[in-house]
Structure formats: C-alpha cells, structure tokens
Amino acid sequence: MIEVRNLRKTYNIDGQILKAVDEVSFSVKKGEMVSIIGHSGSGKTTLLSLIGGLTRPDSGQVLIDRENIWSMTDDVLSEFRNRKMNFIYQFSSLIPTLTSLENILLPTAFGKEYGADTEKHARELLEIVGLNEKINSFPSHLSGGQQRRIAIARAFVNRPAIVLADEPTGDLDEETESEVLELFSRINRDEQTTFIMVTHNKDIASKAQKRFSMSNGVLSEIS
Numbered sequence: 001m002i003e004v005r006n007l008r009k010t011y012n013i014d015g016q017i018l019k020a021v022d023e024v025s026f027s028v029k030k031g032e033m034v035s036i037i038g039h040s041g042s043g044k045t046t047l048l049s050l051i052g053g054l055t056r057p058d059s060g061q062v063l064i065d066r067e068n069i070w071s072m073t074d075d076v077l078s079e080f081r082n083r084k085m086n087f088i089y090q091f092s093s094l095i096p097t098l099t100s101l102e103n104i105l106l107p108t109a110f111g112k113e114y115g116a117d118t119e120k121h122a123r124e125l126l127e128i129v130g131l132n133e134k135i136n137s138f139p140s141h142l143s144g145g146q147q148r149r150i151a152i153a154r155a156f157v158n159r160p161a162i163v164l165a166d167e168p169t170g171d172l173d174e175e176t177e178s179e180v181l182e183l184f185s186r187i188n189r190d191e192q193t194t195f196i197m198v199t200h201n202k203d204i205a206s207k208a209q210k211r212f213s214m215s216n217g218v219l220s221e222i223s
C-alpha cells in the first residue's frame, strides 16, 4: 500500500548539508502496523512528513496505492491526503470552545464526508476511547490523557486508510499509554487501518508487525 523508494531530504544549515533522511526505502502492506524508533534528531519526523505529503523530498518517491504522491499537483495532493491519511502528533490539541463530540467531528467539517453516518461513527469512536460520558464536555474539563484520547478518536473519524503517528504517547503516563496502544491495535484490526508510528517506547515498538530503527537519516529494519 505504501512504497517508499530512495527517499532523501537534506537541509542546508549555514552552508552545512544535513542529511535528515538519507536514501530511505521500505514498503508497508495494507493493514500493517509499522514502528520506527530512534534518537532525537535522527530524522523520524521528517520521514513521516515526506510520506504524509507535507514536506517535499529532494529526491525519491512515495507511492500510495501505486500513485506517486510527489508527482501530484498541490491541489490533488491535498485532496488525496485528506481522503486517505491522518496524523496524530505528540501534542495534538483540541479546540477549547468545542465539545468532545464536536472536536471529533472537526475533520469532517471541511469535506464532503459529512453524512448521516458521520455522527454515528464519531459516537462509536467516543465509545472505543472510553469517553461516552464526556460527549458534551469541553477540553478544560478533561484530563490530559482524556484529551489525548479525544484527539486520537478525531484522527479516525474520516476512516483514513493510513495513520501516521509521531510519538503519540510521548507525554502520557504508562497506564494511559498502554490504553492508547490497545486502542491502536483494535482500530488497526477492526478498520484495517495501516499505521506508521514513531515511538520512544520499546514495548510499543515491539508490538508492531514491522519494526525499524532510524539513525542519522538511515532507516534499518529490526529483525
């Protein structure tokens, strides 16, 4: 489903060339869960943003369902991204003036996706993240972990085929972290969602079907 070929991204910092992503190639099948670990500064976030169509590579290809995303025009790419992918960041924030349900529905407000089924799906996701009773609560009345779970539910409301998660549990306590992981596994199983997840947590990394580590822009598979 995702094929990355010889992907490369450099930054020029005061005349010094930094290879943030250095000739990375790998592929991910539909429904697979992939983890990437690596030290800070090793290029993990840059790699995710190249795959997610947010940062243009210097060279190389990202094929999603055989389509080369970096040969698309900006409009086509942005539509493609909205339709297929979603992102979960370490500090995903909610809109303070919207309730839990409204926050989850936010991604559908900008697209054609909003239908009778949409709110039903949002309510199902609330149930999956275990926050039914907080449906009408505002973020200020939720704990950090609960806010994170709402942000995660929001990432799935459009039924993305691909979820790119950048240290999604980085600032959570262990218990919430394992709940979130459990949630990812369930969604991965139930909705056949393909996951690429950057994480510091070795336990989380070890549960993925395919595991990589990144060092100085170079990606290697862990067997």
Ligand code: ADP
Residues within 6 Å of the ligand: 011, 012, 013, 018, 020, 038, 039, 040, 041, 042, 043, 044, 045, 046, 047
């Ligand atoms: P990680 O997510 O593994 O911590 P990053 O992908 O954020 O690593 O960064 C990889 C390297 O690229 C780092 O050395 C970082 O400083 C550099 N870098 C990232 N983004 C930029 C940018 N926009 N401009 C210049 N250098 C950058």
Ligand code: MG
Residues within 6 Å of the ligand: 044, 045, 046, 166
């Ligand atoms: Mg990072």
